[in-house]
Amino acid sequence: MKKVLVAICLSSLALNSIGAMSSEEKISPSKLKQNLNATNQYYTQLIKSTNSPQPRLAELTMLMTMLPKGGDIHHHYSGSVYAETYLDWVGQHGFCIYRESDVTNKLDKFKVESRPAQIAAFANTCLSAEAIRKDANFYRELISAWSVQDYEHQVHPQPAPDQHFFNTFGYFSGISKYSTNLGLKTLKQQAKAENLQYLETMLKSAPVTDHPEFASKIDRLHSQSNLSEMQNAFAQYADFLAQDPAAQSKINEFVKELTADAADIDDAEFTLRFQTYVSRNSAPSKVFSGLFAAFAASQSNPLIVGVNIVGPEHGVVALRDYTLHMQMFAFLKQRFPQVRLAMHAGELKLGLVAPEHLQHHIRGAVQIAGAERIGHGVDIMHEHQADQLLAELKRRKVAVEINLSSNAFILGLQQQAHPVTMYLRHQVPIVISSDDAAVSRNNLSHEYFLFTSRYQPSYAVLKKTVYNSIHYAFLNPAEKTQQLRQLDQRFSQFEAAAAKLAASAKAQ
Known part of the structure; x- marks a missing residue:
């Protein structure tokens, strides 16, 4: 002792x-x-x-x-604020959370209610934060619903792991965008406590502007459409968005919002930057309009350092439109050549989708869209000519963002089933990242613990992996030099x- x-x-x-x-x-x-x-x-x-x-x-x-962590560069804001903090905000704003689902009134158990009329109308079934904390059983249920806590330790009817994981965002969506500056300051405190100096987070999706005529042309497209037909439809919509006062106003307001969100965050020991994104399970026209706004915002403000696409990659729409989405990125990259691209790609496994969907997602993200970083990339072993693709990733210096906890929970890929060691053997650069730490109920230090305890990299490899998080960050050269010195x-x-x-x- x-x-x-x-x-x-x-x-x-x-x-x-x-x-x-x-x-x-x-x-x-x-x-x-x-x-x-x-x-x-x-x-x-x-x-x-x-x-x-x-x-x-x-x-x-x-x-x-x-351990110094360098940067966390695959990070979702809403999934990284712990449920306990969200519950604090529910109380501060006077919101409530439904105790039970009500199909007739379209109310979902565990979901935050922010509308005053609804709060008053369902006062008996929509609980305040104070009431929830007094009800130990419901409090535990809520934390479990808003994260993966207890999922593997309880025997009861429950959705599939991937569905449970993605469901959490719908529950706390009513509170996650409130107090974003405060939330970022909370995440900064947590980051500094575990020796993290740079955070590149996905905070808000880019705004969409509709145009029925141009939107209908894009919505008729699919992944097998003729490339010239795609580009013609893209060009018409892009030209409209570039000139439309309403679209430009939305983009400008979006940039102002993110600038306000980042107020008083950076200091001598910590730097924050944003990626913006669109949902890959929306209608094609909405994806394109949002991507245009994302590219325009990123090119106009140095706080917004990159563009991404998010959402379940195995969703029906995401699978159907995957190549169409990659062509959208390629088209917009030509119009906004300075914009940096990170891409959720290859977050799939055999059995979750039909085999043909495992053969081209990482390749399409790199070869068509021009992604500089790949998020997840765990289906690499199923890709068509995977050996050649690995060589290309090494040659192009495309970094793969490794998210061990979420890959284990959502896809069941862990230990030697995860391709992290394959990437290392083929000298493809990797970074360790947290993804949605609050949903996974962990932090970046734990991701490094999993990496080292499971795969036992040498200290030199571990240190290089940390440095990769700055080398492959979407910072300008002067900022990167400063971060590397730090x-x-x-x-x-x-x-x-x-x-x-x-x-x-x-x-x-």
């Missing part, structure tokens, strides 16, 4: 030393090398013992919490603290 207490105290001192060390403090080159070697040896001891009768997983968890400094401080841990472990 005494040894455990000593180790805990020393660990606490090591954690504090990271924050306490002055940014001006210099460490000699020889000492830097000694700290690096000591950290490497200590880390290696921890991961190599994970298969022994007495694994050191608690120490590995602590080390991954201390990461260098953080690693020197981390390795100094880890060396003290290693020395204390030897002394026991």
